[in-house]
Amino acid sequence: MGSVYVYCVIKDDGEAKSFGDMGFGGKAVYTIGDKHFAAVVSNSPLREYEATETEVEVHKRVVAEVMKKHSVLPVAYSMVFKNEKILLLTMRKARKAMKKAIKAVEGKLELGLKVILPNSNLMDKEEYIKKFEIEFDKIAKITDESKKIRLFSQRLALNAAFLVDRGKVEEFSSQVGRLKDAYPSLKIQYTGPWAPHNFVDIRILGRQHGGFR
Amino acid sequence: MFLIDDIVLRLLGISVPGLDTVWLIELIRDFAYKEVGREIKDKIKENRMLYELGEITVEEYRDWEEKLLHKLKFARRVEEMNLNVRMDILRAG
Numbered sequence: 603m604g605s606v607y608v609y610c611v612i613k614d615d616g617e618a619k620s621f622g623d624m625g626f627g628g629k630a631v632y633t634i635g636d637k638h639f640a641a642v643v644s645n646s647p648l649r650e651y652e653a654t655e656t657e658v659e660v661h662k663r664v665v666a667e668v669m670k671k672h673s674v675l676p677v678a679y680s681m682v683f684k685n686e687k688i689l690l691l692t693m694r695k696a697r698k699a700m701k702k703a704i705k706a707v708e709g710k711l712e713l714g715l716k717v718i719l720p721n722s723n724l725m726d727k728e729e730y731i732k733k734f735e736i737e738f739d740k741i742a743k744i745t746d747e748s749k750k751i752r753l754f755s756q757r758l759a760l761n762a763a764f765l766v767d768r769g770k771v772e773e774f775s776s777q778v779g780r781l782k783d784a785y786p787s788l789k790i791q792y793t794g795p796w797a798p799h800n801f802v803d804i805r806i807l808g809r810q811h812g813g814f815r
Numbered sequence: 816m817f818l819i820d821d822i823v824l825r826l827l828g829i830s831v832p833g834l835d836t837v838w839l840i841e842l843i844r845d846f847a848y849k850e851v852g853r854e855i856k857d858k859i860k861e862n863r864m865l866y867e868l869g870e871i872t873v874e875e876y877r878d879w880e881e882k883l884l885h886k887l888k889f890a891r892r893v894e895e896m897n898l899n900v901r902m903d904i905l906r907a908g
Binding site for chain 1: 856857859860861864867868877880884
């Protein structure tokens with residue numbers, strides 16, 4: 603058995619699953635389980651996976667497909683294991699942290715929200731940042747968890763991720779709609795659903811292998 | 816042979832002004848390398864955002880992405896080179 607690329611991890615119900623030939627190089631995506639958790643993988647060579655749009659898109663597409671039916675624990679892009687045995691050993695080491703993490707994200711989706719200022723309005727940035735801190739707190743109330751993310755552009759007044767119960771997505775969307783109506787001159791980018799990358803952080807190979815936030 | 820270098824001295828609480836200055840400069844330089852990497856990553860995200868908003872064309876987006884990824888690769892290589900490691904060349908061998 604050769605190396606395997608891991609896309610995400612789901613709960614293992616003892617049944618091997620297949621998600622079609624949508625992995626890197628058109629390879630079959632399937633699960634390798636240990637009766638507790640199952641890694642969603644495809645056979646893939648040990649190589650450097652560059653962060654180009656085409657490559658990242660393959661990873662994203664697989665995770666999106668798996669998310670249609672399962673709650674997923676995301677795995678960082680470009681995680682390749684030399685063989686199945688090493689993967690199972692790693693999963694055993696991370697089992698405790700994964701159990702904690704799946705409890706926190708089961709039945710929930712990550713949604714993203716960015717508020718972008720027009721180029722002509724950058725002078726009022728600080729004022730908008732304050733306004734959207736209040737809006738963030740209002741929206742966060744209907745979510746399970748929320749997080750402000752680094753403002754990576756001068757144009758951003760808010761960059762945030764929310765962990766939302768599947769049953770509350772509609773309510774969340776209407777709150778975003780309210781923001782769009784209240785601030786017509788700003789661009790509001792509402793994205794998702796994503797795997798909960800911003801709310802699960804398991805470091806298996808580092809010192810914090812039990813770490814989970 | 817046991818070599819007492821600046822790290823051992825610092826662990827013992829002994830400060831050597833000349834070495835301390837070098838150490839500080841190296842710290843600042845390492846921080847600067849990390850900062851450069853972060854700035855490039857920010858620009859990659861901004862480029863993607865502007866494309867998604869329809870403010871730049873697909874050609875402009877791809878052109879910028881290629882340039883920024885090249886810069887990021889270079890910044891990573893510089894960081895991996897670990898320029899902090901000082902070798903005792905004269906005593907080697």
